[in-house]
Amino acid sequence: MAVTIATGAVKTKREGTLGYLLPALLLIAFFFIVPVLMLLMRSVLEPEVGLQNYEALLGSTTYLRVFVNTFMVAGVVTIVSIVIGYPVAWLLAIMPEKWSRIVLAIIILSMWTNLLARTYAWMVLLQRTGVINKTLMRLGLIDQPLALVNNLVGVTIGMTYIMLPFVILPLMGVIRTIDPAILRAAALCGAGKMQCFLRVLLPLSLPGIAAGALMVFVMSLGYFVTPALLGGTSNMMLAELVAQFVQSLVNWGMGGAAALVLLVVTLALYAVQLRYFNSARGK
Amino acid sequence: MLLDFDKLGGLRTFLIALVVLVCVFLILPIVFIAALSFGSSQWLIFPPPSWTFKWYQDLFADPRWFYSALTSLKIAAIVTVFSVVIGFLAALGLDRGRFTGRDFLRALFLTPMILPVVVLAVALYALFLKLGLAGTTIAFVIAHLLIALPFSIISIGNALEGFDRSIEDAAILCGASPWEARLRVTVPAVSHGIFGAAVFSFLASWDEVVLAIFMASPTLQTLPVKIWTTLRQDLTPVIAAASTLLIAFTILLMIVAALFRKGRKA
Numbered sequence: 007m008a009v010t011i012a013t014g015a016v017k018t019k020r021e022g023t024l025g026y027l028l029p030a031l032l033l034i035a036f037f038f039i040v041p042v043l044m045l046l047m048r049s050v051l052e053p054e055v056g057l058q059n060y061e062a063l064l065g066s067t068t069y070l071r072v073f074v075n076t077f078m079v080a081g082v083v084t085i086v087s088i089v090i091g092y093p094v095a096w097l098l099a100i101m102p103e104k105w106s107r108i109v110l111a112i113i114i115l116s117m118w119t120n121l122l123a124r125t126y127a128w129m130v131l132l133q134r135t136g137v138i139n140k141t142l143m144r145l146g147l148i149d150q151p152l153a154l155v156n157n158l159v160g161v162t163i164g165m166t167y168i169m170l171p172f173v174i175l176p177l178m179g180v181i182r183t184i185d186p187a188i189l190r191a192a193a194l195c196g197a198g199k200m201q202c203f204l205r206v207l208l209p210l211s212l213p214g215i216a217a218g219a220l221m222v223f224v225m226s227l228g229y230f231v232t233p234a235l236l237g238g239t240s241n242m243m244l245a246e247l248v249a250q251f252v253q254s255l256v257n258w259g260m261g262g263a264a265a266l267v268l269l270v271v272t273l274a275l276y277a278v279q280l281r282y283f284n285s286a287r288g289k
Numbered sequence: 290m291l292l293d294f295d296k297l298g299g300l301r302t303f304l305i306a307l308v309v310l311v312c313v314f315l316i317l318p319i320v321f322i323a324a325l326s327f328g329s330s331q332w333l334i335f336p337p338p339s340w341t342f343k344w345y346q347d348l349f350a351d352p353r354w355f356y357s358a359l360t361s362l363k364i365a366a367i368v369t370v371f372s373v374v375i376g377f378l379a380a381l382g383l384d385r386g387r388f389t390g391r392d393f394l395r396a397l398f399l400t401p402m403i404l405p406v407v408v409l410a411v412a413l414y415a416l417f418l419k420l421g422l423a424g425t426t427i428a429f430v431i432a433h434l435l436i437a438l439p440f441s442i443i444s445i446g447n448a449l450e451g452f453d454r455s456i457e458d459a460a461i462l463c464g465a466s467p468w469e470a471r472l473r474v475t476v477p478a479v480s481h482g483i484f485g486a487a488v489f490s491f492l493a494s495w496d497e498v499v500l501a502i503f504m505a506s507p508t509l510q511t512l513p514v515k516i517w518t519t520l521r522q523d524l525t526p527v528i529a530a531a532s533t534l535l536i537a538f539t540i541l542l543m544i545v546a547a548l549f550r551k552g553r554k555a
Contacts, residue, residue: 029374038400109308112312129520135334137335261411
């Protein structure tokens, strides 16, 4: 009896939790939803009502190149990040803690270092007279300096550098949850190392790989800073195109259209991820 | 077998070699920039012909660098305060509220984090042009608050999830008002989440480039904008000096965070 009265009192005193959400909700509504919708509206309203901006965007080879660049770079960065990141995450998950702590500190340091500082470092490292070209020439591997910057090669290297931690850290978490006894059992049953890897470890870590790959792909698609600095002007990606329409060309209609394309692709992939995870959890 | 570190056999050597290589790859640019900032070569030749503090002197001699750092600090500090307060309230509302659409609302609050930031930047730029706020501190704070808030909601939300609510109820039963209970019982109990929220919010604003490029005006620039505009002109070693200071700042933050975590465990 006393308890019910008491909890009742607590309950009445605690009413109105929805009010707590109000500041965040107002912020998101006025400065996120409204401006994004306004921008997208402009793509069908400016310079006149109609779909001409989308026709121009999707019908021209110049812009087609931008789309191809964007998807190609995002795809290559994703694949390279997974191929390099998976073994690293694997060893990190099982190595003695005193070592893994050092490796983790290095990964986090690189992740937390200012993005522009990291990109600047790659601009310097990859330039024609940079350390990488100099070293390769001294080793006699090349005669002429390679063009590593102001092209998509530079963008891919710089982006892989940035994305690698985003693959390693979640994958490490996934591999840590796999019971080593399962792999011991597979080995006891006569499976070789290759078979153990391909038929036990890899399938068990697949949800982590898929999630990491999707995240890196989505992040790469919308990346602006690194492609703009390492790619040069002739190798544009989608995010740069959005910025260019607005900043240099002051063409809000085309800018809005390009933003919509980027937004739709991102949200669609995000929806895939949500669905994939929900079904994976459902099992 | 494959998950037993001691039984990997030859595979272990291969994996260790790969991890060492990746570590070198990750640390190389950072070390390299720090070294070049003390090198005398204008064209960033490595190894540098001799060592110098010239670039640091240039950096400190130009007041624009100092002012942009000050602007960054000011904006990041304001963003941190708002992000933690609004984030705490929102996390509390999401944690306590039992209403339909809660998951949707949570996802909505986190969306600015996953959307391409350039879209948000362009959209906000258009809005602030219309409102006459373009190039103001308010515009900067609002833009950065949008991307800092998700970090606060996640960090404080996780802490609240691990907090036993009946402790707060007990305080209320003992005569505390709900807000008294929250401020004197709940807030201290989730202080690690609040600390995390503050650090991430600060960094989100301090390091942010894309929104900042669109929010900046010739008279109002944050440090990343200053680096960006300088980088677009040339690769001067002054940027290496600025970057090195930023890296030192990052390491300092990591140490503080590690000490804080250690202190909490003890």
